[in-house]
Amino acid sequence: MKALVFHKPNVVSIEERPIPAVGQGEALLKVHACGICGTDIHILHGEHIVKFPVIPGHEFSGEIVEIGQGVTNVKPGDRVTVDPNITDKTCWFCRRGEMHLCENLTAVGVNYDGGFAEYCRVPAEQAYPLPDSVSLDDAALAEPLACCIHGMDRAGVTSGSSVVLLGAGSIGLMLLQLAKSAGAAPVIVSEPDERKRTLAAGFGADIVLDPTMDDVAERVIAETHVGADIVVESAGRPETAALALKLARRGGTVLQFGVVGPDSTIAISPYDVFYRELTLCGSFVNPFSHARAIDLLAREKVKVAQLVTHRFPLVSAAEALQTAQGRDAVKILITPNE
Ligand SMILES: [Zn+2]
Structure with missing residues (x-):
């Protein structure tokens, strides 16, 4: 698969990578769209702690193409959006229901390879199936809306x-x-x-x-x-x-x-x-608000299509990152499989 890789601050390339193999509890997505977030630009400039090299991208949607053992909440063919924030479920904060403040919070696209690639592997429980009324483009904005x-x-x-x-x-x-x-x-x-x-x-x-x-x-x-x-x-x-x-x-x-x-x-x-x-x-990230975001998109209570000013294929990711740092863009989507 093709992927955008951040090697170290300000050093990026488009590379061929093997499609990730799914393990127990995991799901593989064919990525439809992944939004560029301010955090991605901070990562690009080395202003946010990540494990380089990393495939960034944490605001994304796609179709499930494979599931690992024990996965019951999604199945191949499901259209989904991903909550990228992963908690350990056992620290002081998680045990008291403030999971977004988890002492060991990690995120897809930050600590693990993310959505600026043709395929992305995620813990299946991070994937939320979409109702038919939510487009995959709109679903890429579910994460920022949840925040x-x-x-x-x-x-x-x-x-x-x-x-x-x-x-x-x-x-x-x-x-x-x-x-x-x-x-x-x-x-x-x-x-x-x-x-x-x-x-x-x-x-x-x-x-x-x-x-x-x-x-x-x-x-x-x-x-x-x-x-x-x-x-x-x-x-x-x-x-x-x-x-x-x-x-x-x-x-x-x-x-x-x-x-x-x-x-x-x-x-x-x-x-x-x-x-x-x-x-x-x-206000930090999206505790238990991802499903509410999907509901608002499904009922058209929040409209996000007009926010998307630019779309780029993955091969033009460098131009997309450049555009994201200018004043022209409101929201930019990268569409790795178009
Ligand atoms: Zn925790």
Whole structure:
């Protein structure tokens, strides 16, 4: 099979690899589509710990072509999406139901070969069969959508919540749809890129701001009078993380969803957190939200097809990675078998 291999930071190639043999409890997928995530770019630049060489790709869908002994939840021919995050099920956190915080968390496409290949072997229990109404293209976005669902749970978005989203990339645009369907109002989006602002307006954002032109803090106060109930940092930048703290109302919640570089810091006034009774929270991966993501895609409560701006065959993976680092793309899919 053909596969995209990361050998070490910034050294990649397309290679012929043997199709993986399935063992007990495993399933082999013929990969349909695999999304490029910001994490893949961090791995490419050596900013995320992985076991090189690795075939990256953790947002993918495909068809089961082979199963190992003892597999009962999927069978050859099933269309599936994969939850890439694998827990040990026995550590302190797993034993208390916080499995996404597992001390030994590993992931397909990070610690094991992933979806940027014609075939991928996964633990069968990580595969979720799809209803007919979910396309394999859409299913490739089930994993990031599942992460967004967890973020909405963490932030406590509910009917009538005022929500500010700082950043409207593919993640911000999914968070926007989830906030709208939860009944949040107003939902205010701030995004410097025009194409993404247009998408945000199309997905029903009540107010769309351009932070290069608009005074975001002033506009949020104008719309909410007191600041927002919930502010979500979905740009992955220290500047927006600092701004998020200013935009929350007294008693409000700030959700750090974007992945800011591990060495970045911002200044926080502890007095401000105390006096304004702020809640600061993070959101990490997708605990028990992958099935909910599939349900939302099946019922068209969240639309992801419009987020896909580029598709590349595997042989053009280098160009795809380049495009992912530019400003043009919202979501890029690599389709290894096209
Ligand atoms: Zn664990």
